[in-house]
Amino acid sequence: MPTTITTTDALAAFCTRAADAPYVTVDTEFLRERTYFAQLCLVQVALPGSDEDDAVLIDPLAEGIALDPLYDLFRNENVVKVFHAARQDLEIFFVDGDVVPSPLFDTQVAAMVCGFGDQVGYETLVRRIAKASLDKSSRFTDWSRRPLSEAQKSYAIADVTHLRQIYEYLSEQLAKSQRTHWVEEELAALTDASTYVVEPAQAWRRLKMRSNSGRMMAIARELAAFREEYAQDKNVPRNRVVKDDALLELASTKPKNVQDLNKSRLLLRDARKGKIAEGLVAAVARGLDVPNADLPKPSHGKDRSSLNPALADLLRVLLKAKAESAGVATKLIASSSDLDDMASGHIEGAWSSGWRHEVFGADAERLLRGEIALSATGQKVKIVEAP
Template sequence: MKTITTTEELARFCEDARGHDYVTVDTEFLRERTYYAQLCLIQLAMPGKGEDTAVLVDPIAGDLALDPLYDLFRDESVVKVFHAARQDLEIFHVDGGLIPRPLFDTQVAAMVCGFGEQVGYETLVRKVARASLDKTSRFTDWSRRPLSEAQKKYALADVTHLRQIYEYLAAELARTGRDKWVAEEIEALTDPETYITRPGQAWKRVKTRNTSPRFLAIVRELARFREGYAQSRNIPRNRVFKDDALVELAATKPQSAQDLGRSRLLLREARKGEIADGIIAAVKAGLDCPEAELPRPDKARDKPQVNPALADLLRVLLKARTESYGVASKLIASAADLDAIASGARDVPALSGWRREVFGSEALRLCDGEIALAVQGNSVETVPL
C-alpha cells in the first residue's frame, strides 16, 4: 500500500484523479487534547483496482503541502465521496478554508435508500461490498509514527470499499429519482456556517433552567470568553471550565479571586491567572450589560402545547410513510418535530422540500382533518374524509 509523504507525489495522484468521475476520501484525526481536530492521515481512492488507485497521505511523517488536494477539492468535475462527512469537512474547512464540491455523503444516501437510521460504514461494507472490516485499529493513536501495517490496512479500507458503495448508491438514487433528495440534505453539509463557531453565540449551547435575562447575559459572556480562550490556544473548551461550572459562576457572580475560591465546580487551574481574570471580566460584562442588550429566553425551548392524540397519529403516519418509501424516519422528522407540528408549528423542516413530498403534505392534511388513518392488512393507509 502506497503512502504519500511529499507534495510532488500528492500532486501526481491528484492529477490522475482528475481523469475520473469521483474520488473517495476519509481522514484519521485526534481531538481529545485540542479544540480543532488534529489531522493525522488522509485516505484517497479513485476508480480502479491497481495498487496506485488508493493511497495514504501522511501529513505528519512527510514534508508536504496539501495544496494539490485542495485544488482537486475545488475541481467540480470530480465528485468527492465521503461517509459521514461532517467531521472530515470541518477539518478541511479549518485547515484549507474550503469545502469539497461536489460532495456525496454515503451515509445520507444510504438513509434515503432504506438502509436505516445513521447507517454505519461497516454495515454498508457488509451489505453492499459483501466484505468485512477489521475494526481493531479504530481507536488507536493516529498521531504516533510509524503507523503499523494493521493501521494502514484499516485506514485504506475506509476508501477502497467506499468506491463500490458510492457506485451502488448513486445508481440506486438515479433509478428511484431520489438524487435530488440527497442534494437537499448535502446543502447543509456544504454551508461554511456549519463549521464556524462564533464565541458570541456559544452560550446558546449551554443548558440551563434559569431564563432570567440578566442571568443569561452572564452565561453569554462566560461562554464567549471560554470559546475565544479555547480557540486561541487550541484546547478543548472543557479544559477551560465545564458547563456545570459556567452555570454555577453565572449564579454566584464572582467578582474577585477570593470569590472564585469558593466555587465547588471550577477547576483549580481556572481560579488563577488569565482564566480567573477572564471569568471575573465576563461576569462584570454580564452585570453591566444594558437592559436593551440583554439576551432573551429562546422561545423554541418552551414546551409547545401539544395535542397528544394528534402527535401519536403523526407518529403512525410517519412510520407508514417511511416504510412505504424505504427512508429512515429520523431523516424526515424527529419526535420534537412531530410534537411541534401537532402544536401548530409550520416552520418545521419536515414540511418543506422532499420531506413534504414524502410526509409533510399528508401530515398537514391529517392536522386539518382532511384525512384519517386506517389499517388495511399489514399496512396503514390514509383515507379521505
C-alpha cells in the same frame, strides 16, 4: 501495502490523475483529545478501480509537504468527493485549507435515504454492500506517531477502498428510486462553509441552562465566549479551560474578583489563577453590565396551548405509514415534537418543504385541513379522500 505520499510533488502527480476520475473516496485519521482544532494525521484517497496505485495514504505530517494539490482537487467541480459521515472530515479541511470539498457525496446520508436506517455505520455498509469485513484493531491507535505500522496502513486504506463499491451501489439505487435530490437537500448544510465557523458569541447556546434568568444567561454568554476565544487561541479543548458545570456555577454565583472565584467548588485548578481567572472575572462583570432591556430571552419553544392530542395521534399513524412505504425511519422525517407542533397549528418546519414534504408533509397538511382520513385494513393504513 498502499503507497504513502510524503512529498508535495508526489501528491500533485496523484491529484493530476485524480482530476480525470469521476469520483474519489476520501477519509481522514486525526487526533482531537488534547487540542481545540483537530490535528490532521493522515488522509486516505482512492480512485475508481482496483490497481495498487489507485488508493494512497497522504501523510500531512511529513516534513515539507503541502496539501495544496489535494485542496485544488477538492475544488474541482468535475470530481465527486465521496465521504462516509463527512462532518468532522469537512471541518478539518475547512480549518486547515479553507476549503469545503464540492461536489460532495456522503454515503451515510445516502444510506439513510436508501433505507439502511439512521446514522448507519461504515462497517455495516461494508458488510451489507461490499460483503466484506473490517479489521478494527487499529481504530484507537495514536495516528500522530511515526512510522505507521502495517496494521495501521491496512486499517486506514480499507476506509476508502470499500467506500468505492458502497458509493457506486448507493448512487445507482438513488438514481433508480429518483431520490438523488433527497441526498442533495440533506447535504446542503454540510457544504455550507458557515457550518464550520464557531462564533464565540453563540457558544453559550450549547450549554444546558438550568435557569430562565436573563441575567444568568447574559453572564453565561460572556463566560462561554471568553472560554471559546481562549480555547481557540491556545488550541486546547474548551473543557480543559472551564467545564460546563463550573461555567454555569460561576454564572449563578457571579464572582466579582479572583478571591470570589476561588470559592468555586467545580473550577479547575488552572482556572483559579492567571489569564483564565482574570478572563472569567471580566466576563462575569460584562454579563452584570448588560442592560435589562438587552438580556437574553429564554426560549420557550412553540406555543402548544391549542394542542389537539387526537390529531397528534393521527399524525403519528400517518407518519408511520408513510415512513414504512418510503423505507426510511420515522425520526428522519419528523420527530414526536414536530408532530405536536403541527397538531398545535404550527405547520412550518423541515417537513413543510423538500423531500420530507413529498413523503409526509403534503398529506399531513391535507389531514390537518380535513381533506383526507385514515383507515386500517389488516396491518395496512390507507389514506381515504374525505367526502
